[in-house]
Amino acid sequence: MPAINYFQLTQHFNLREFQCHHCGTVKLDPAVVIKLQAMRTELGCPLYVLSGYRCPTYNTQIGGAKGSYHMLGQAADVTDYKHSPDELAALGKKHGFTGIGRYYQSNFVHLDTGPAREWTG
Numbered sequence: 001m002p003a004i005n006y007f008q009l010t011q012h013f014n015l016r017e018f019q020c021h022h023c024g025t026v027k028l029d030p031a032v033v034i035k036l037q038a039m040r041t042e043l044g045c046p047l048y049v050l051s052g053y054r055c056p057t058y059n060t061q062i063g064g065a066k067g068s069y070h071m072l073g074q075a076a077d078v079t080d081y082k083h084s085p086d087e088l089a090a091l092g093k094k095h096g097f098t099g100i101g102r103y104y105q106s107n108f109v110h111l112d113t114g115p116a117r118e119w120t121g
Helices: 030-043 056-061 085-094
Strands: 048-051 075-079 099-103 108-112 117-120
Touching: 030 075, 030 085, 030 108, 085 099, 085 108
Parallel strands: 099 117
Antiparallel strands: 048 075, 075 108, 099 108
């Protein structure tokens, strides 16, 4: 996997956090990182990107949705290990994310800029 430098995108997020875990490629809609930074600023604690961009191969390997917004660079799975998926989902919605998935067992939320919809995984 090619190494992506730690190019700082915002005060708290760098490019490497969004790279594909399979191939190292990064595609990122600037709106995603701007909204995540707003969430991070309001939370006052680290917000961890568990999954950003996913190449089609990786998305298939992990069982991602066929039309996943991760493959467009328009989604991120995040947690702060402190707040519940419901709390993070509400904050994501407040800051303009429109696709919101709550994953209680793994304690993270999926946030994207696609059509308005919500689900529990």
